[in-house]
Amino acid sequence: MRFTPPLIAAAALMALVAPANDSPATAGGIEFGPAHETPKAQKKRTPAPAAVPIPEGPADGGTPAATPAAAQTPVAPETSVAPETPAAPQTSSGRVSTKGMPPPAAPRNCKTTWSFDTWMRDFRKEAAAAGISQRTLSRALDGMTPDQGVIARDRRQGFFAQSFLDFSAKLATSNRVTNGRAQIEKNRAAFDRAVKEFGVDPGVITGFWALESDFGAGMGKLPIMRSLVTLAYDCRRGPMFRDELLAALEIIDRGDMTPETMIGSWAGEIGQTQFLPTRYLEHAIDYDGDGRPNLFSNATDIIGTTANYMAHLGWRPNEPWLQEVRVPGEMPWDQADLTIKHPRSQWAAWGVTKANGEPLETDAMQASLLLPMGRFGPAFLALPNFDVYLQWNQSLNYATTAAYLATRINGAPPMRRGREGIPTLGIDEAKELQRQLIARGYDVGEVDGLIGLKSRQAIKAMQMKYKLPADSYPTPELLAALRNG
Numbered sequence: 001m002r003f004t005p006p007l008i009a010a011a012a013l014m015a016l017v018a019p020a021n022d023s024p025a026t027a028g029g030i031e032f033g034p035a036h037e038t039p040k041a042q043k044k045r046t047p048a049p050a051a052v053p054i055p056e057g058p059a060d061g062g063t064p065a066a067t068p069a070a071a072q073t074p075v076a077p078e079t080s081v082a083p084e085t086p087a088a089p090q091t092s093s094g095r096v097s098t099k100g101m102p103p104p105a106a107p108r109n110c111k112t113t114w115s116f117d118t119w120m121r122d123f124r125k126e127a128a129a130a131g132i133s134q135r136t137l138s139r140a141l142d143g144m145t146p147d148q149g150v151i152a153r154d155r156r157q158g159f160f161a162q163s164f165l166d167f168s169a170k171l172a173t174s175n176r177v178t179n180g181r182a183q184i185e186k187n188r189a190a191f192d193r194a195v196k197e198f199g200v201d202p203g204v205i206t207g208f209w210a211l212e213s214d215f216g217a218g219m220g221k222l223p224i225m226r227s228l229v230t231l232a233y234d235c236r237r238g239p240m241f242r243d244e245l246l247a248a249l250e251i252i253d254r255g256d257m258t259p260e261t262m263i264g265s266w267a268g269e270i271g272q273t274q275f276l277p278t279r280y281l282e283h284a285i286d287y288d289g290d291g292r293p294n295l296f297s298n299a300t301d302i303i304g305t306t307a308n309y310m311a312h313l314g315w316r317p318n319e320p321w322l323q324e325v326r327v328p329g330e331m332p333w334d335q336a337d338l339t340i341k342h343p344r345s346q347w348a349a350w351g352v353t354k355a356n357g358e359p360l361e362t363d364a365m366q367a368s369l370l371l372p373m374g375r376f377g378p379a380f381l382a383l384p385n386f387d388v389y390l391q392w393n394q395s396l397n398y399a400t401t402a403a404y405l406a407t408r409i410n411g412a413p414p415m416r417r418g419r420e421g422i423p424t425l426g427i428d429e430a431k432e433l434q435r436q437l438i439a440r441g442y443d444v445g446e447v448d449g450l451i452g453l454k455s456r457q458a459i460k461a462m463q464m465k466y467k468l469p470a471d472s473y474p475t476p477e478l479l480a481a482l483r484n485g
Contacts, residue, residue, distance in 0.1 A: 098282045099313055099391065107446050108155045110235040116146055119233050123242070127249055136253040146230040150222075153266045154236060163424045164372035165417060167397040171211055172405040180206040180409040183215060183299075190287065190300040194307035199317020205273075205306045207406035208392065212274040216297065219272060220265030224248065228268040228277070244268055247277035256280075256292060271295025273306045283309040313388045321385035322403040323367070324355040324415050327375065334460060334470040336369040338382065338453065343367070347381065355416055372400055374473030377418035380404075396452070423476050425451075433474055436482040437462065 124137055162170075184191055184202045191202040213219045228248050231241035248268070251257055257270075264270055270280050272295060284293035287304025294301050327336075328351035335342065335350075344367055348360040352369070367381035380400070389399040404415060425433060427449035434447045434455055442458035451459070456472040463470040466481045 098279050098309075104445060105237045105240075106235055108236065108448070112233065112235040116233055120144070120229075123232070123245070127246055130246055130250075132246070132249045132253050136249055140225050140249055140252055140259045141229070144226060144229050146233050147222075147226050147266075150227050150230040150266045151234050151236075154231060154234070162397065163422075164397050164400060165377065165422075168401040168404060171398075171401050172408060176210040176214075176405060177408045179215060180210050180405070183209065184409070187299050187303060190303040193287075194303050198307035198311040198315070200307040200310045200315050201321075201406070201410070203406040203410035204310070204315075204321065205303055206409055207402050208306060209273055209302065210405065210409075211398070211402055212269075213272045216272045219263070219274070219296070220269075221263060222266055223259070224262040224264045224268050224270065225259050227264075227266050231268060241268065244277045247281050251277055251280060261296075272297075272302050275305070275309070279309060283312060310388055310392075313391045315388050316385050319365075319385055320383050321389065322400075322407055323381040323383060324404075324407070324412070325360065325369075325379050325381050326353045326355055326357060326416070327369070327371075327379045328352070333375060334464060336371050336375070336471050337457075337460065338368045338370060339457070341366040341368050344381065352379075352381075355413075370400070371471050371473060372396065373418060373422050373424075374475065375469055375471040377422050377473075378415045379418075425474050425476065425479065429476070429479060430474060433459075433479050433482065436479070440482075 120141065124141060127137055128134065180203065183206050191205070194200055194205065195202065209215055225245075225248060228241055228245040232238055232245040234241075248262065251270075252259060252262070262270065265274065267276075269276055275284065275295060280293075280295065284295060284301070284305045285308050286293050286301060288298060288300040290298075293305060295305060325347070331350045331352070343364045344360055345362040345364065347367060347369060348362050353360050365383060367383050368386075370380045370382045372378060372380075386399070386403055389403050393399055393402070408414070430449040430451055431447050433451075434444045434449070437444050437455065437458040438447070440458075440462070442454070442461070444455040444458055445452060451474050455474070459474055459478065460470045460472040462482065463472070463478060466478070466485070468478060468481070
């Protein structure tokens with residue numbers, strides 16, 4: 001499971017191949033979790049503990065749902081807003097926290113100007129100081145060279161630049177819905193136990209499992225150690241992957257895997273739900289009691305580990321995560337913002353209904369109105385648990401698609417696609433829009449054509465200035481106004 005981004009530009013990329021028929025591509029190469037500062041020498045971790053049961057009900061004492069999430073008619077999520085990146089907190093093991101959002105990567109046109117041999121020499125000293133044995137360092141790193149193909153993949157962002165409707169159509173397919181339901185039945189005992197101990201809905205776990213590897217069919221075939229060395233050496237996300245590389249060496253050093261068995265995606269993730277090495281060390285659990293976590297082929301360990309990690313990210317038991325809704329023709333569109341939350345009773349008062357037209361719940365559960373394609377497209381309420389999706393992967397399209405897929409696996413009907421012919425910007429137009437916003441003093445991050453949170457906030461401000469409906473959606477109409485403004 002990789003985490004990358006309502007709208008932060010994706011910190012990691014997905015190398016997806018167009019699916020044949022209804023067999024979707026897997027989300028290979030999507031990074032999850034926070035990027036890290038350059039790590040200091042740290043003591044070695046102990047293996048992750050077994051699952052600890054959590055109390056029933058909301059994790060933070062919030063309003064519980066009337067029925068368990070598995071029994072609810074799920075609602076599709078939208079892109080939720082991620083908080084500003086905090087200073088990297090430390091875990092009990094001494095490493096950087098595996099909770100939160102990553103800081104921005106360097107621009108994709110950055111240049112790596114330092115020698116690989118010099119970098120490797122310094123890294124090996126650091127790893128030895130952190131307690132990695134010389135045997136492991138030699139076995140894993142001797143003769144290692146960077147893989148330019150991995151660097152090229154890390155620079156590509158095209159898949160994330162698609163519209164939400166195009167992106168979700170490729171990933172949230174009927175095959176994945178069917179296969180997800182079959183996996184839940186096949187592994188019912190493990191899922192039931194994960195619900196009891198962690199409070200995470202089976203459809204949620206299965207949605208990630210489907211997107212990340214199609215239940216093991218698409219884990220990747222590259223040597224993980226070489227990918228991690230490459231990304232740690234490269235200028236773009238070196239500090240983050242330096243820590244991942246240290247963690248991978250620790251995994252080898254403690255005997256969980258060997259360099260030869262660490263095979264996966266170009267972004268260095270491990271197993272069927274694609275855990276970066278730091279996440280493996282902190283959250284992988286031996287859920288079937290055979291002595292060692294196995295995220296490559298043991299469904300019970302995969303289910304337990306994924307639930308364990310989601311509980312760590314703050315999953316609220318027995319609560320929904322995403323709810324598809326229908327919006328009225330007129331409403332305060334400037335409130336449709338991932339940074340703005342209102343109780344569902346307020347959204348109901350503004351005329352928002354359930355997707356089927358029935359009245360919306362009028363409770364106090366906080367929600368943001370998410371309009372990934374603007375006011376004429378699909379509409380969702382992003383509920384508190386949707387924040388976990390944004391920590392798993394910072395891509396707005398990915399997070400919304402994963403949350404929507406989970407609701408489909410749990411029985412929700414296909415989403416309403418909204419008005420036909422919703423205008424979209426191509427990637428070059430999106431870059432131009434970002435440049436126009438920068439010229440007006442807005443910080444939108446890198447000009448990359450990926451409309452993230454900062455871009456959407458600036459878009460809303462410009463829509464209000466030009467007296468356009470402020471739904472935060474980038475349109476040709478707004479771009480034309482900026483060109484002429």
